[in-house]
Amino acid sequence: MFRAIFCILIVFNCYLNAAAQSPLLEQRISLQVKQKSLSEILSQIESLSQVKFNYTDKVMPKGLYSVKFKNEALSIVLTQILQKHALTYALMYGQSIVILPLSKSDKRYTVSGYVTDDNTGEKLIGVTVLSRNGQQSTLSNQDGFYTLSLPADSVHLSFNLSAYKTQYASVFLTQNTALNIALKDDYTEYKYTYSYQLEPQSKLKTEGYHLSAKTLKQLPVLFGESDLMKGIQLLAGVNAGSDGTIGANVRGGSADQNLILLDDVPLYNPSHIYGFFSVFNSDVVKDVKLIKGGMNARYAGRLSSVIDVRSIDGNKKAIKAQLSLGLIASKLTIDGPIGKQKKTTFVASARRSYIDILRKGLSEIPTGTDINPFKSGYYFYDINAKIKHDFSHKHQLSLSYYLGQDIVFVKNNFTIKNDPFTIRQKDRQDVHWGNQLIALRDHHVINSRLSGLFSVANTTYRFGNQTSFDYSKTSDTSVIKIGSASYNNTYVNSLISQYHLEYALSPNSKLTSGINYTNHWFRNSNNYQDSINLKTISQSKNVFAHEFSAYMAFNTVVRQKLFVDAGCVAIQFFSEQQPYNSLQPRLNVQYKPFRKMTLHTAYQSTAQFLHMVSSNSIGLPIDVWLPSNKSLAPETSRQISGGFMLQFPKYSISIDAFNKRMNHLIELVSVGKQAIDISNEANQFSIGSGLAYGYECMIEKKAGKLNGWMSYTLSWNHRQFEGINQGQVFPYRYDRRHNLACLLNYVPNKKIEASAAWAMSSGARFTIPEQVYTVQNGNQQWEQIYLYSDRNNYQFPLYHRLDLTVTFKQYHAKYTSLLSIGAYNIYNQFNPFYIQSSINAQGNNMFEAVSLFPCIPSVFYKIQF
């Protein structure tokens, strides 16, 4: 009877209080009791806090107990005291808490829903959802959706995400329950510290490393542009490419071995300005996840890592705009709801660099002559757009679009009047490259245990070069006109259709599976037209490849101590009548021997069917993607990693070791060959292998006014190719033995943020000629020929730099403004970008180092309204 009354009360309470967070349970208390009854302990808690307990003596155990808590949240104190005695609690109106026995029913119900940002309504990824008795936990997925299967009883859930205030909710489960939670930004509460109240003993290591939009925006910037790839470079196990570039070499892999996804769709070239900026506009990025090892079976197609970028869905509450002015680019972002019901949201963002406009202004200064024919310039732009409609909380449809282009142009236009002739010439060369992506995603919850995601997408990378030449010589009596035009296009297009299913087998087990079909189209076309010889040459080559894949992954948590994620992906790749099959097992096991410690190990087997052929070492856009075919087997890799993580309330420390073997890697033997044909037979490749191994350490502080992380990687990275370096093993270009990075954010109040990033690493490897000899060329002239002995035989000096940014925020009634001032490489360290042999003023041979980035100050202004 007693229980029935309380059940009724609590069910009633559930309706009113289900989604509410409870400040009462958040209050922190310190308590030390020795040999007291449970009733006495509860009385003491009443005296320390503002709560009142209601219970009957029948449920109280007989015996004396000792407890000790220091500055712990009341919810944690209660959970730990009561669960030992098969008791639970429920929050009633006001400050009353009811103590009652745990249900003995075997019946279980599902709690599921979306976690959103309270300010914008944006779905949040990677939120830890934890039942307060510590029995179950889960993470919100890429759509902000979570699901937990719990016993029919009073349950208390916490929702935690870094930089958001932890929210609590209490529910009495009598049926499957939908529970949507909105997390509040710490700053909106004028609380200038990050909250981190999750019980460390309950958290398992998440798949991959998440960088939220907030963290990304705090990163120091180059030329006023914050860049998520620069943030990734600061993580353990990630080796930056050349100074200032966005290349990320993850655990010994090369930059093209990263599967870079924008809303589940791969991007082929993630950079602007020859690799110095990424294509990701920080205003539209919601979350970035880096997976270095033990990747889930749903990811396939690249050898080394996954960089999974999610874009925002748009503000659900009001239309907002952001205008950002940087040193080299500006951007405008507008997002908000459509319609009164606010079920549809949109985002539109555009960014453009204006180096060419500034330059044009300078070049148009009068020079005193009419002939100023030569003009050149460079600019990039990108456009992000997304529209999302919520049919219900169980069904969402979104359409996203991305277009990015880099354009270099050189033009030479002039008119000369030389009586009786007028000569006009127009000469123009345009080089452009960029990605285009469109994706339609349909996320639907089929029932409380089953949800699905269907998507169709098209992603394209194009590199083109167009030249045109027109000349006319006219007089009163004659007209001579000649001209020519040519273009060269390299194009890779992938049409992707995929379906993923997620099924909750049991409260602690989940099965995910999916199928994927991708049609790849590689095209290389050339056209030349000449009005002098009346010649037209047109050539094009098309190669199609088909990729079918299916995966299944099972993950389970056993008593919150053992987590297993096991899966397998099967792929068939078919190109130019050559099929390749690949079966890639994946395993990720975590074990918690102690409350604060997690041991983990992972194994992954991967294959890469698309190869980026680079004719240079800095990642220029002329790099070409080629499919596997008869002469080019897929690149394969096996990686095993393991380590442990210690989690404390404000800190976490993780140490990992990894060993990765890569086979069938390709390298262009005929270096310097620029026009790489997509017909592989024409290219000269060397096939080789790679080995990378090392240790990683990461110390992270997520809470407090001062937060950030420090990472250190000790690694070795070798390559071996037939025909290169006499077939001997040589160090990879980015074989940096030591890699230390540190990111610190200081947030003294809501108006100021300061951020510092310091990176230090062993220098990258490079190859220099060590000997020369002199021989005659075909014209009987003597030429000095360089002799190279070993590949990557020398090392750049120690690399280090410090970047600083201070951001000032002004909050006004109708808008918020943000001024960011910073400097890249603030102490002006000379970090060589490359080294070349040269001749000095005395005519002697010497080596010359060139650095691209001295101390570069930057200013950035943003207004949000």
Next chain:
Amino acid sequence: MRNIYLYIVLSVLAFGCKREIVINVKNYEPQMVVSGQIVPDSFLRLRIGSTQSITDNSGPLWVNSGFIEVYDKDTNLLEVLSNGQSGFYQSLTYKPQANRRYLFKLYGLNRTAWVDETVPDDLNLKLIDTSSLLYNSSKKHFKIQFELGQIPVNQAAYYSIQLQRTYQKINGSDTQYLKQYVDVYSSDLILTEDARTAFNKKDLLLTNRIIKSSPQLLSVHAPVILDGQVTTALDLTVKRISLSAFDYYSSMYQHLFYQNNPFLQPNALNGNAVGAYGALLGVNSRQIHIEL
């Protein structure tokens, strides 16, 4: 395409600041280097040198203490070349013949090296016509149309085309006549179809791969005024070269094209000397002299 690449690289380099650095390069034992052409009906003349450290600023190192044994294809010794001066070795009696195979045994730096090379067959060269044209609409070029004969139809043959100009240089009251190799321009697909030949316009390499008949009419042109100096005469040289020479020169020009690019490691040279760097190459040439 290469222009774009260079533009991209140069625009990156435009940002850079430079600093001389000291790198202690490893010391290697010097290796023999051979260089020379085997021209029919001419005395043999070749040069032996040595590899040296890139930081050695003393100039090229030549080997004078070596000697060369010249054999025919049946390994009959024809002559021994010795007494090198500035690394040059010259035959005193024997003149190689066209379409013959020779073996060379080279001694120097306490090492031995071998070269196996065949002197190519003869060729015919005939001037057909000369004219002038406007190249790229503005520059005046001199065009030479010529006929290349004795081209084997069912057998691979390799050629090299060079243009050397004679121009006046006036220094006060002195007038000097100087010679200079110039870029060979052509709109003939036959002359430009092989991508490997595009790295040096001063020595245009070609094969008979797409030549369907012999003789073949070809045309080349070169600027009349270069660096402000007027060309007074042009020497057109067409050489029939061996396969080793074609491979060697094409690899050399590609190497030199990328030699100073810091982002690339240029290819090695495809020499025909075993045990030494460099090459001894069979060349059979004909020349036409044109006064402008």
